[in-house]
Amino acid sequence: xxxxxxxxxxxxxxxxxxxxxxxxxxxxxxxxxxxxxxxxxxxxxxxxxxxxxxxxxxxxxxxxxxxxxxxxxxxxxxxxxxxxxxxxxxxxxxxxxxxxxxxxxxxxxxxxxxxxxxxxxxxxxxxxxxxxxxxxxxxxxxxxxxxxxxxxxxxxxxxxxxxxxxxxxxxxxxxxxxxxxxxxxxxxxxxxxxxxx
Amino acid sequence: xxxxxxxxxxxxxxxxxxxxxxxxxxxxxxxxxxxxxxxxxxxxxxxxxxxxxxxxxxxxxxxxxxxxxxxxxxxxxxxxxxxxxxxxxxxxxxxxxxxxxxxxxxxxxxxxxxxxxx
Numbered sequence: 001x002x003x004x005x006x007x008x009x010x011x012x013x014x015x016x017x018x019x020x021x022x023x024x025x026x027x028x029x030x031x032x033x034x035x036x037x038x039x040x041x042x043x044x045x046x047x048x049x050x051x052x053x054x055x056x057x058x059x060x061x062x063x064x065x066x067x068x069x070x071x072x073x074x075x076x077x078x079x080x081x082x083x084x085x086x087x088x089x090x091x092x093x094x095x096x097x098x099x100x101x102x103x104x105x106x107x108x109x110x111x112x113x114x115x116x117x118x119x120x121x122x123x124x125x126x127x128x129x130x131x132x133x134x135x136x137x138x139x140x141x142x143x144x145x146x147x148x149x150x151x152x153x154x155x156x157x158x159x160x161x162x163x164x165x166x167x168x169x170x171x172x173x174x175x176x177x178x179x180x181x182x183x184x185x186x187x188x189x190x191x192x193x194x195x196x197x
Numbered sequence: 198x199x200x201x202x203x204x205x206x207x208x209x210x211x212x213x214x215x216x217x218x219x220x221x222x223x224x225x226x227x228x229x230x231x232x233x234x235x236x237x238x239x240x241x242x243x244x245x246x247x248x249x250x251x252x253x254x255x256x257x258x259x260x261x262x263x264x265x266x267x268x269x270x271x272x273x274x275x276x277x278x279x280x281x282x283x284x285x286x287x288x289x290x291x292x293x294x295x296x297x298x299x300x301x302x303x304x305x306x307x308x309x310x311x312x313x314x315x
Contacts, residue, residue, distance in 0.1 A: 023234065032223030044224055045233075053237045124220045131213070147214040148221075179206055182213065 002026055005065030012059045019059075023052050030076055036148045037080035037141060039129045040087075041122070051079045070158035073151075077141050077159070084137045134181035139174035146171055 001008075002025040010018035030051050035044045054075050062071055132140055145151045145159065153164050160167065202210075 020231070023231065027226050027230065028223055031226060032221070035221040035224055036217065039221065041224060045227055045230060048226075049230070049234045049237055052234055053241060056238050057241065121220065124216070128217055128220050143214075144217075147210075148217050175202070175210055178213070179202075179210060182209065 001065075001069060002029075005068075008059075008062070008065040008068045012062060019056060022055075026072060027052075030072070033073075033076050033144070033149055034080060037076075037144050038083050038087075039125045039132070041125070043083065047079050047083050051076050054079065067158065070155065073145065073155075073159045077145070080141060081137050084140070131182055132178075135174075135178055139177055142170060142174050143178065 003022055007018050007021050011022055027048070030048050031044055034047045034051065035041065038044065038047060051072070055072060058071075058075070062068060135143075142156075146153075146156060151159070153167060156167050157164055162170075
C-alpha cells in the first residue's frame with residue numbers, strides 16, 4: 001500500500017487531510033489505469049476525479065484498510081465501465097470519418113515536432129481504440145488490469161471477488177476474443193485448450 | 198490449470214499489449230486536479246443535503262396530514278349525518294300530502310328516452 005493503514009482508517013471517519021493524502025499517493029496510479037482503460041487523454045482527469053469522488057462517499061463501506069487497494073481498483077473499473085458505455089451511445093468523429101478537405105485542414109495545422117509527436121500518439125491510441133471496438137467492456141477492463149497494469153492473479157481475485165481458476169478461464173476467453181477482434185480468428189487452436197498441470 | 202494458445206497468437210497478443218502500454222503512459226495530474234475534486238465532492242454533498250431536506254419535509258407533511266385526518270374522524274359530531282333510510286310511502290305519510298286532496302297514483306320511473314305524456 002502507498003499509504004499507512006491508519007491513514008485509510010482516519011479518512012474513513014471523514015478526516016479531509018487523510019483523504020487528501022490518499023488522493024496524492026494514488027492519483028498517478030489511478031490516472032495511468034484510467035488512461036489505459038478509456039484511451040481518451042482528454043477525459044482521463046475527469047474520470048479519475050469521479051473515481052476519487054466515489055471513493056470519498058463509499059469509504060465508510062470499507063471493512064478494513066487491507067482491502068483498500070482492491071476497493072480502489074473496483075471503483076476505477078466501475079467508473080471506466082460507465083464512461084465506456086456512455087461513449088458507445090455517443091457518435092464519435094475520427095480522422096478516418098473526416099472529408100478530404102477536413103483532413104487537409106487538419107494536416108495544415110500540424111506544426112512543430114512536439115505537435116506532430118502528440119498527434120502520432122493520438123493516432124496510435126485511435127488505432128488501439130479501433131482494434132478494441134469489437135471487444136466488450138468487461139474483457140477490456142480485465143485485460144487492462146492483468147496484461148497492461150500487471151496485476152497478479154491474487155490481486156485480481158480481491159478486485160473481482162472471484163476465485164483464481166474462474167479468473168483464468170475468463171482471461172483465456174478474453175484473450176481469444178481480442179485475437180478474433182484483431183482479425184485472426186483461425187490461427188489459434190480451435191477453441192483453445194485448457195491444460196491441467 | 199493453464200490456457201495454451203498457438204505461440205504465434207501468444208506473440209501477437211504480447212505485441213498488442215506492449216503497444217497498449219506504450220500508447221498510454223501515465224499522465225501527470227493538472228494543477229487544478231485537487232480543487233476540482235473538492236468542488237465535485239462539495240457539489241455532491243450539497244445535492245445529497247437538499248434531497249434529505251426535501252425528503253424530511255415530505256415525511257413531516259405526510260405525518261401532519263395523517264394526524265389531522267385521524268382527529269377529524271375521532272372527534273364526535275364531526276361526522277356527517279347518516280341518512281336515514283325511509284321508504285317513499287313513509288315520506289308521503291309524514292308529509293300529509295294525501296290530506297290536501299291531491300290526486301295520487303303509484304309512482305313509477307319514466308325512462309329518460311320516452312316522451313312524457315302531458
